Amino acid sequence: MSLNIVILAAGQGKRMNSALPKVLHPLAGRPLLAHVIATARALHPERIVVVDGHGGDAVRAATQGSDLQFARQEPQLGTGHAVMQALPALAEIVTVGQADLTLVLYGDVPLTRPASLQALIAAASAQHALGILTVHLPDPTGYGRIVREAGQVTRIVEHKDASAAERAIVEVNTGIMAIPTGHLAGWLGRLSNGNAQGEYYLTDIVAMAVADGVPVIATQPGAVWETLGVNSKIQLAELERVAQRNTADALLEQGTTLADPARIDVRGMLSCGRDVSIDVGCVFEGDVVLGNDIVIGPNCVLKNVHVRAGTVINAFSHIEDAEIGAFCRIGPYARIRPGTVLDEHVHIGNFVETKNAQIGAGSKANHLSYVGDSTVGKSVNIGAGTITCNYDGVNKHRTVIEDGVFVGSDSTLVAPVTLRAGAYIGAGSTITREAPAGKLTLTRAKQATIDAWKPPVKKPKDEPKT
Ligand code: UD1
Ligand code: CA
Numbered sequence: 369m370s371l372n373i374v375i376l377a378a379g380q381g382k383r384m385n386s387a388l389p390k391v392l393h394p395l396a397g398r399p400l401l402a403h404v405i406a407t408a409r410a411l412h413p414e415r416i417v418v419v420d421g422h423g424g425d426a427v428r429a430a431t432q433g434s435d436l437q438f439a440r441q442e443p444q445l446g447t448g449h450a451v452m453q454a455l456p457a458l459a460e461i462v463t464v465g466q467a468d469l470t471l472v473l474y475g476d477v478p479l480t481r482p483a484s485l486q487a488l489i490a491a492a493s494a495q496h497a498l499g500i501l502t503v504h505l506p507d508p509t510g511y512g513r514i515v516r517e518a519g520q521v522t523r524i525v526e527h528k529d530a531s532a533a534e535r536a537i538v539e540v541n542t543g544i545m546a547i548p549t550g551h552l553a554g555w556l557g558r559l560s561n562g563n564a565q566g567e568y569y570l571t572d573i574v575a576m577a578v579a580d581g582v583p584v585i586a587t588q589p590g591a592v593w594e595t596l597g598v599n600s601k602i603q604l605a606e607l608e609r610v611a612q613r614n615t616a617d618a619l620l621e622q623g624t625t626l627a628d629p630a631r632i633d634v635r636g637m638l639s640c641g642r643d644v645s646i647d648v649g650c651v652f653e654g655d656v657v658l659g660n661d662i663v664i665g666p667n668c669v670l671k672n673v674h675v676r677a678g679t680v681i682n683a684f685s686h687i688e689d690a691e692i693g694a695f696c697r698i699g700p701y702a703r704i705r706p707g708t709v710l711d712e713h714v715h716i717g718n719f720v721e722t723k724n725a726q727i728g729a730g731s732k733a734n735h736l737s738y739v740g741d742s743t744v745g746k747s748v749n750i751g752a753g754t755i756t757c758n759y760d761g762v763n764k765h766r767t768v769i770e771d772g773v774f775v776g777s778d779s780t781l782v783a784p785v786t787l788r789a790g791a792y793i794g795a796g797s798t799i800t801r802e803a804p805a806g807k808l809t810l811t812r813a814k815q816a817t818i819d820a821w822k823p824p825v826k827k828p829k830d831e832p833k834t
Contacts, residue, residue, distance in 0.1 A: 369465070369467040369468060369469065369489075369493050370414045370465070370468045370549075371411060371412075371413040371414055371468070371469055371470075371471060371489065372413060372414055372415055372416075372417070372458050372468075372469070372470040372471070372549060373408045373411065373413045373415070373416045373417070373470070373471045373472075373473060374416075374417045374419060374451055374454045374458075374470060374471070374472050374473070375401070375404055375405065375408065375416065375417070375418045375419065375473045375474070375475050376419050376447060376450045376451070376472065376473070376474050376475060377389075377391045377401055377404075377418055377419060377420050377421075377427060377474075377475030377476070378419050378420055378421025378422060378424070378441040378442075378444050378450055379421070379422060379444060379476065380421075380422040380444075381393075381422070381476070381598075381599065383599050383600040384598075384599075384600065384601060384604075385601070388423070388426075389422055389423030389424075389426050389427050390422075390475075390476055390598065390599075391404075391427060391475035391476055392423070392426060392427060392430050393598065393604055394635075395478050395598075395604065395607060395608055395611055396608065396611040396612065396615065396634065396635055396636075397634075397635025397636045397653060397654075398635075398636075399430060399431075400475060400476055400478045400598055401418070401427065401430075401431060401475045402431070403478035403479065404473050404474070404475050404477065404478060404480075405418075405431065405433065405436070407473070407480055407481075407482055407485070408471075408473060409435070410482040411471070411482055411485060411486065411489070413471070415435075415437060415457070415458065416433075416435060416436050416437065417436075417437045417438070417439055417454040417457040417458065418431065418436055418437070418438050418439070418475070419438075419439050419440075419441050419450045419451070419453050419454050420438055420439075420440060420441070421440065421441040421442055421443075421444050421450075422444070424438075424440055424442075437457040438457075439453040439454045439456070439457050440453065441453040445561065445567055445568050446561065446565070446567030446568040446569055446570070447472075447543070447567075447568075447569060447570035447571070448556060448559040448567075448568035448569050448570040448571075448572065448573070449559075449567070449568040450570070451470075451472060451552075451556060451570055452556045452559075452568070455552070455553055455556065458470065458549070458552070465550075466496050466548070466550065467493045467494075467496060468548070468549040468550065469489060469492055469493055469499075469546045469547065469548060469549060470546070470547045470548075470549045470552050471485065471488075471489065471544070471545070471546050471547075472543070472544060472545045472546075472547065472570065473485075473544060474543050474544070474597055476597045476598045476599070477542075477543070477544070477595060477596065477597045477598075478598070478607060478611075479593055479594055479596070479607060479610060479611060479614075480544065480589065480594045480595065481589070481590060481591075481594055483590065484501070484587075484588075484589035484590050484594055485501075485544070487587050488500075488501050488544070488546050488587045489546050491585050491587050492546040492548075492585060493546075495583050495585060496548060496582070496583070497548070497577075497582065497583035497584060497585045498545065498546070498547055498548060498551075498573070498574065498577040498582055498583070498584045498585070499545065499546035499584075499585050499586070499587060500514070500521065500524075500541060500542075500544075500545050500546075500574070500584065500585070500586045500587075501542045501543075501544040501545070501586070501587060501588070501589060501595065502514050502539050502540060502541060502542060502586040502587075502588060503539075503540060503542055503588060503589065503592050503595055504538050504539050504540075504588075505538055505540055505592070506538065508527075508535075508537065508538050508539075508540045509527065510527050511527060511540035511541060512524045512525065512526045512527065512540060512541035512543075512571050513525050513527070513530055513534050513535065513537040513539070513540060513541070514537065514539040514540065514541060514586060515534060515537065516539075520584070521574065521578075521584040521585070521586055522574075522575065522578050522584075523571075523572075523574050523575040523578065524541050524569075524571035524572075524574050524575075525571075526563065526564065526565070526569060526571065528563075528564035528565055529563050529564045539586075541571060542589070542595035543595075543597075544595065545570070547573065548582060551573075551577070551580065551582060555573040555576045555577070556573070558576060559572055559573070560572075593607070593610045596610075612632070612633055612634065613629065613630070615632075615634045615638070616629035616630070616632055616634075617629065619632075619638070619640060619646075622640070623640075623642060623643070624640045624644045624645075624646065625643075625644065625645040625646065626646050627645075627646065627647045627648045627666075628648045631648040631649055632646060632648075632649075632650055632652075633650075633651045633652070634652045635651065635652065635653045635654075636652065636653050636654045636655055636656070637654075637655050637656070638652040638656045638658070639656070639657050639658070640658045640662075641658060641659045641660035641661070641662070641677065642660045642661070643660060643661045643662075644658050644660070644661070644662045644663075644664075645662070645663050645664070646664045647664060647665050647666040647667075647668075647683075648666050648667070649666050649667040649668075650664055650666070650667065650668045650669070650670070651668075651669045651670075652670050652671075653669070653670070653671035653672070654671050654672035655672055656670050656671070656672070656673050656674075656675075657673075657674045657675070658675050659675060659676045659677035659678075659679075659694070660677040660678070661677050661678045662675055662677065662678070662679050662680070662681070663679075663680045663681070664681045665680075665681060665682040665683035665684075665685070665699065665700065666683045666684075667683055667684050668681055668683065668684065668685045668686070668687070668699070669685075669686045669687070669688075670687045670688075671687070671688040671689065672688065672689045672690075673687045673688070673689070673690050673691070673692065674690075674691045674692070675692040675696075676691075676692065676693050676694040676696075676712070677694045677695075678694050678695040679692055679693070679694060679695060679696040679697070679698065680696075680697050680698070681698045681699055681702075682697070682698060682699035682700040682702075683699060683700040683701075684699065684700050684701045685698050685699035685700065685701065685702040685703070685704070686702070686703050686704070687702075687703075687704040687708075688704070688705060688706055689705075689706035689707065689708075690704045690705070690706065690707070690708040690709070690710070691708070691709045691710065692704070692710050692714075693710045693711045693712040693713070693714060693729070694712040694713075695712050695713045696710050696712065696713065696714045696715070696716070697714075697715045697716075697717075698715075698716050699716070699717070699718065700718055701718040701719050702716045702717065702718065702719075702720050702721075703720070703721040703722075704716065704721075704722050705721065705722060705723035705724075705740075706723065706724065707723060707724035707725070708722045708723065708724070708725050708726075708727075709725075709726045709727070710727050711726075711727060711728050711729040711730075711731075711746070712729050712730075713729055713730045714727050714728075714729070714730070714731050714732070715731075715732040715733070715734055716733055716734075717732075717733065717734035717735050718734075718735060718736070719735065719736045719737075720733045720734070720735065720736065720737045720738075720739070721737070721738045721739070721740070722738075722739045722740070722742075723739075723740040723741070724740060724741050724742075725739045725740060725741070725742040725743075725744065726742075726743050726744065727739070727742075727744040727748075728744055728745045728746035728747070728748065728771065729746045729747070730746055730747045731744050731745070731746060731747060731748040731749070731750070732748070732749050732750065733750035733754070734750075734752070735752035735753070736752050736753045737750055737751075737752070737753065737754045737755065738754075738755045738756060739754075739756055739767075740756050740758045740764075741756065741758040741764050741765065741766050741767065741783065742756050742758070742766065742767040742768070742769065742783075743766065743767075743768045743769070744769045745769060745770045745771035745772070745773070745789070746771045746772070747771060747772050748769050748770075748771070748772065748773045748774075748775070749773075749774045749775065750769075750775045751774075751775050751776050751777035751778070751779065751795065752777045752778070753777050753778040753779075754775050754777070754778070754779045754780075754781070755779075755780050755781070756781050756783060757780055757781065757782045757783060758783045764783075765783035765784040766783055766784055767781050767783045767784070767785055767786075767787075768785075768786040768787070769781075769786075769787045770786070770787060770788050770789040770790075770791070770805070771789045771790070772789055772790045773787045773788075773789070773790065773791045773792075773793070773803075774791075774792045774793065775787070775793045776792075776793050776794050776795030776796065776797065776810070777795045777796070778795055778796045779793050779794075779795065779796065779797045779798070779799060780797075780798045780799070781799050782798065782799065782800045785799055785800060785801065785802065785803075786802045786803070787799070787802075787803040788802065788803060788804050788805035788806075789805045789806070790805050790806040791803040791804065791805060791806065791807060791809060792806075792807065792808045792809070793808075793809055793810065794808060794809070794810025794811075794812060795810075796810075796812055797809065797810045797811045797812060798811050799811065
């Protein structure tokens, strides 16, 4: 059986009230269309054709993949017209086998599970049938209704064309169909737009199949949310919650502890080792990998981060494009910026910012420091308020701090500068030249006390003028 997949993505999405094409709005950190393409790929089709229209150039620019073909639909004259535009890309359709299928998906229906589509495809393919994915809705308003006679599907009638009796039908067309490829061009060629909306309805091929003696079958997905589409920001927000809950359930399933599965957001891929615990309000973006025995405190943001086993990240820490070693202690209120690489047993405390800094095993910057463009050795102690002055207004320069250095509080290290192994920097120093190994280096004005000093006295006020 050879499978084509056509993804309809030409619609405007007026109700989104946005300049961004509807199918590019993000859900769980990825465009709606990217979810549908990932689902399509999971079915290992022969080819995938994306039908674009509104914002089509932006859609193509944002949608990568050598396995994708695109067809432009302009103007948009209905779902049947949309699939017609894909026909030239569906090569060799005259020589297809009887079981070959073309699956139609919608670019704005992001959460369909591959298993539900596999069941539809298997049923349609086994019976050489036209397969429709249907659901039963308590309120079917707006949807195409599945009309059955003696239990057999005979046609689909759109809401706007339906009689009162037909509108009472609660089994609806989700829009997802598996069509015998050999019949596709013939049926599409016979569509007309003589209906309430003046559109070429893909749904009209159901009655054609029945007339041609092709069986029509319907299967149902595992859950109704798999078939919900996005037409508004409200629907987008609802499906975002569904997607997040699914991710949270999958994490719980594989043993991750979540303080509240309703208060974690994964906008990308989060992979967790054994015995990982995540408190409320955390956001994970891009690719985040957490090793074993990791604790993430409340309200942390991690984007493209790899954290090794045994590390604790305390509340309100923000970490981006960084590698955190084993048994580190981060935060609360730490900001770890791109290019930071921490070895094991490193402590980065409150209000410490690091950027493009490699910090060796057992080193500590516990309070109120900026460590940027720096190479820091092992067992270094960076005192409170230490600043690496990496920027001269034009260029960035490196600070090198070798093993075992002790930097006293409130020191400024003016890069480029090197502190040799075991150097000891007196508190409050401004270091502009190399500090030699194993010695105390400091820059400090002598402390003085002025014996003759008197506290200022308040001047008498001028008499008010009368
Ligand atoms: C369609 C179905 C209806 C079904 C409903 C499920 C038809 C005629 N009707 O109705 O039976 O219950 O979906 O949501 O098929 N699109 C294009 N080009 C077009 C028109 C639509 O690419 O010319 C795309 C849209 O971007 C969207 C999808 O097709 O992703 C469905 O279009 P929409 O207008 O929402 O279809 P409905 O009229 O709601
Ligand atoms: Ca719709």
